[in-house]
Amino acid sequence: MLEVFFQNSSPKQTVVKNTFWLLTETVVNKLLKFFLIIWAARILGAAGYGAFSFALSFAATIFIFADLGIGSILIREYQKEQNRILVSTALWLKLILSLISILVGLVVLFFFKSVQARPIILILLLMDFILNFRDGFIAFARARQKMEEEAFLIVLENIVVFLIGFLVLFFWPSALNFSLAYFAGALISLLATFIVFQKRAKIFSRNFDPVLAKKILRLAWPFTFGGLIAVTLGSIDILMLGLLKTAAAVGIYSAAIKIVYVLSVIPGIIVGAIFPLISRFHQDEKVLLKIIREGNSALLLLALPLTLGGFLIGGRLIHFFLGSQYLASVLIFKVLIFLVPLIFLVSLWDSFLLAVNLQIKDFEYTAVAAALNVILNFILIPEFFGLGAAVAILISQFVNFVLTYRLTRAYFKKTFEQSGQTQVYTGLIDFKLLAKYIFATLVMTVFVFALTLTRISSFVIIFLAIFIYLGALLLTREEFSLSFVSLVKRKFFSIR
Numbered sequence: 001m002l003e004v005f006f007q008n009s010s011p012k013q014t015v016v017k018n019t020f021w022l023l024t025e026t027v028v029n030k031l032l033k034f035f036l037i038i039w040a041a042r043i044l045g046a047a048g049y050g051a052f053s054f055a056l057s058f059a060a061t062i063f064i065f066a067d068l069g070i071g072s073i074l075i076r077e078y079q080k081e082q083n084r085i086l087v088s089t090a091l092w093l094k095l096i097l098s099l100i101s102i103l104v105g106l107v108v109l110f111f112f113k114s115v116q117a118r119p120i121i122l123i124l125l126l127m128d129f130i131l132n133f134r135d136g137f138i139a140f141a142r143a144r145q146k147m148e149e150e151a152f153l154i155v156l157e158n159i160v161v162f163l164i165g166f167l168v169l170f171f172w173p174s175a176l177n178f179s180l181a182y183f184a185g186a187l188i189s190l191l192a193t194f195i196v197f198q199k200r201a202k203i204f205s206r207n208f209d210p211v212l213a214k215k216i217l218r219l220a221w222p223f224t225f226g227g228l229i230a231v232t233l234g235s236i237d238i239l240m241l242g243l244l245k246t247a248a249a250v251g252i253y254s255a256a257i258k259i260v261y262v263l264s265v266i267p268g269i270i271v272g273a274i275f276p277l278i279s280r281f282h283q284d285e286k287v288l289l290k291i292i293r294e295g296n297s298a299l300l301l302l303a304l305p306l307t308l309g310g311f312l313i314g315g316r317l318i319h320f321f322l323g324s325q326y327l328a329s330v331l332i333f334k335v336l337i338f339l340v341p342l343i344f345l346v347s348l349w350d351s352f353l354l355a356v357n358l359q360i361k362d363f364e365y366t367a368v369a370a371a372l373n374v375i376l377n378f379i380l381i382p383e384f385f386g387l388g389a390a391v392a393i394l395i396s397q398f399v400n401f402v403l404t405y406r407l408t409r410a411y412f413k414k415t416f417e418q419s420g421q422t423q424v425y426t427g428l429i430d431f432k433l434l435a436k437y438i439f440a441t442l443v444m445t446v447f448v449f450a451l452t453l454t455r456i457s458s459f460v461i462i463f464l465a466i467f468i469y470l471g472a473l474l475l476t477r478e479e480f481s482l483s484f485v486s487l488v489k490r491k492f493f494s495i496r
Contacts, residue, residue, distance in 0.1 A: 017147070017148070019272070019273070021147040021148045021150070021151040022147055022150075022151065022272065023269060023272070024151055024155070025147075025150065025151040025154055025155055026265055026268060026269065027265065027269075028155050028158065029154060029155065029158045030262055030265045032158045032159065032161075032162040033158065033161075033162075033262075034258075034259075034262045035162075036161065036162050036165050036166065037258050038321045038322065039165075039166065039169055040052070040165065040169055040178055041251065041254075041255045041258075041322050041326065042321065042322050042323055043169045043173045044169070044173060044174070044175055044178065044251075045248075045251070045325060046247075046248040046249075046251035046252050046255075046325060046326065046328075047246070047247045047248040047251060048173075048174065048175045048247075048251070049175070049251040049254065049255065050242070050246070050247035050248050050249065050250030050251025050252070050253075050254060051116070051117055051120060051175045051247040051250070051251075052120060052175040052178055052179060053238055053250050053251065053254040054117065054238060054239065054241075054242035054247060054250045055117055055120040055121040055124050055175075055179065056124055056182075057235040057238040057239050057242075058121055058124075058239060058242075059105065059121060059124040059125045059127070059128045060128065060235060061235060061239060062101055062102075062104060062105040062108065062125065062128070063098070063101045063105075063125075063128045063129075063132055065097065065100075065101060066094070066097045066098045066100075066101040066128075066129075066132045069219075070090050070093050070094055070097075070136070070139070070216060070217075071090075071094075071135055071136065071138070071139030071142075072139075073090070073216050073219050074086065074087065074090040074136075074139045074140065074143055074216075075139055075142050075143045078140075078143035078144070084207065085207045085209050085212065086212060086216075087140055087143075088207040088208065089207070089208050089209050089212045089213050089216065090136060090139070090140075090216060091133075091136045091137070091140075092208045092213075093213055093216060093217070094132060094133055094135070094136035095133055095136075097132075098129050098132045098133050099129075101128075101129070101132070102125055102126070102128075102129045105121075105125040106122075106125070109121055109122060109125070117247075119176055120175055120176050120179045123176070123179040123180060123182075123183050124179055124182065124183070126183060127179075127182050127183045127185075127186040128186075130183075130186040130187060130189075130190050131157075131186050131189070131190075133190070134153065134186070134189055134190050134193050137153075137193050137196075137197055138150045138153060138154070138193075140197075149196055152192070152196070153189050153192055153193055153196065154189070156188065156189055156192055157185040157186060157188070157189035158185065159185075160181075160184055160185040160188045160189070161181050161182055161184070161185035164180075164181040164184050164185070165178060165181035165182070167181075168180065168181050236370075236373060236374060236377065237253070237257075237373070237377055237381075237389040237390075237392065237393055238250055238253065238254060238257075238389075240374075240377045240378070240381055240389070241253055241381060241385070241386060241389055244381050244382055245381065245382075245385055249385045249386055250386075252326060252328045252329050252332065252385075252386050253329070253332055253385075253386030253389055253390070255318070255322055255326050255329045256318070256329040256330075256332040256333040256336055256386070256390070257332075257336055257390070257393075259314075259317075259318075259333065260333070260336045260337060260339055260340065263306060263340055263343075264343055264347075266302055266306075266344070267299055267343065267344040267347040267348065268347070270295065270298055270299060270348075271295070271347050271348050271351050274291060274295045274348065274351070275351045275355070277291050278291060278292075278351060278352055278355045285412065285415045285416065288352075289412055289428075292348070292349075292352055292408070292428060293427075293428060293429065293430050295348050296345060296348065296428060296429050296430070297429075297430050297433045297434075297437075299341075299344040299345055299347075299348060300341065300344070300345070300429070300433075300434060300437055301437055302344070303340050303341040303344040303345070304341065304437050304438065304441040305440070305441050305444055305465070305469050306337075306340050307337055307338060307340045307341055308441055308442075308444070308445045308448075309444065309445070309448055309462070309465055310333075310337040310340070311334055311337050311338075312445065312448050312449055312452055313448065313452060313458050313461055313462070314330065314333045314334060314337060315330040315333070315334070316452070316458040317458055318330055318333060320458060328386070329386075331387060332386045332387055332390045335387065335390040335391060335394055336390050336393070336394065338394060339393070339394060339397055342397045342398060342400075342401040343397070345401065345405075346397075346400060346401055346404050349404045349405065349407075349408045350362060350404065352408060353404070353407065353408065353411075356411060358407065358411065361407055362404060362407060365400065365403035365404060365407060366400055366403075366404075368399065368400075368403065369396045369397065369399045369400035369403070370396070372395070372396045372399055373392055373393055373395075373396035376388075376391070376392035376395060376396060377389055377392045379392075380392050405428065408428060409427075409428055412428070433478070436473065436476040436478045437473075437478075439472065439476060440469050440472035440473045440475075440476065440478070441469065441472075443468065443469075443472040444465050444468045444469040444472060447464070447465070447468045448461060448465050448468075451464065
């Protein structure tokens with residue numbers, strides 16, 4: 001029975017197996033990191049946690065050019081030709097680029113003003129060096145459709161970080177010691193990598209083909225700019241806060257945005273389930289439009305209540321998890337929570353644009369949003385600190401949302417016009433369903449607001465909010481809620 005989770009016996013079974021392992025990996029890692037970061041922010045305080053967050057973002061930025069999309073190219077090219085020299089050359093490139101990146105990081109670190117932050121950054125640079133090299137083997141595992149190996153290595157890393165991190169925070173709390181927990185997780189994961197791949201030790205041999213290396217780099221370089229844009233939209237705010245303001249300001253801001261980013265696991269799971277269908281039917285515009293509309297509806301079904309519910313009780317949750325020292329994070333969180341619907345929908349549209357070969361245009365639009373984010377950070381952070389960074393990323397992500405929506409809509413309109421089927425295009429969003437979601441969300445919001453005026457626990461409020469939202473959906477005869485209730489009746493209340 002367990003063989004279905006460890007062997008590739010058929011295309012369908014392999015997809016199911018890989019989806020299971022990737023989902024397990026994502027959920028476990030997000031949960032472990034969420035609870036660890038919450039505990040670290042509370043124990044280390046705003047300044048200590050801010051110093052760690054800044055160092056983590058700094059190291060990640062240095063290692064942007066350490067991958068150059070080599071892993072993605074290895075996965076793609078290995079499907080065409082299972083060439084050992086290809087794998088070996090790709091791994092050597094990963095090692096060489098990792099060495100170059102860490103040397104660059106050390107040079108930059110030499111001129112770094114904050115003496116206290118240097119050892120933390122050094123440890124995290126070494127961590128990223130190890131993980132970047134390890135990720136070459138993970139790419140090889142993906143190329144062979146062996147996601148169970150990837151899941152084992154990454155989950156192991158996070159379990160080690162979680163366990164050592166909690167011990168460090170309990171007995172020897174400091175940003176420096178906490179960074180050592182991350183380094184330990186990376187080191188043990190690398191050792192486990194060598195054990196997992198020991199039977200394939202020859203893949204990392206002296207076989208290095210310079211001609212093949214040039215080809216890999218030529219194919220891979222566009223991915224670097226994608227990574228650069230991702231960092232600009234995701235980490236530049238923390239870096240600029242650290243450079244322009246204090247570690248405490250970074251800690252206050254990081255505590256708020258980390259909670260929001262944890263929610264990104266939701267669209268990741270949904271889009272991961274939808275993307276194979278998008279790829280399969282990318283030449284059938286009618287089916288494709290139906291998939292996108294239903295995907296948008298599923299994402300909005302979750303995003304709207306999460307946004308308004310988070311806006312109302314986010315302050316309570318921050319106070320509960322992080323304590324009164326992070327009260328300044330509450331207003332920042334109330335701004336950042338409005339990223340949720342933007343991130344949810346754009347994640348699906350990005351995947352769609354990749355499937356229909358419009359990723360370059362999508363990248364250009366995302367670059368515009370990233371540049372705007374940097375400019376707004378320079379303008380707003382000096383005056384408004386973390387709140388300025390929150391407003392900057394919300395505006396830039398909204399611009400990215402609008403541009404991505406226009407590009408996605410333009411594809412369908414142009415396609416149907418060329419085929420003389422303009423009447424087929426019904427929009428990307430089902431506004432009848434959206435109206436039902438908005439109604440249910442507003443009903444839930446009224447009840448949640450009333451409950452926040454009482455002393456009822458935030459977790460009880462969340463539990464009640466779920467039932468209120470579902471009940472309001474049932475009043476509108478919304479299809480998902482009706483199907484859900486019908487399923488519950490069949491499973492738990494049927495008479496046998």
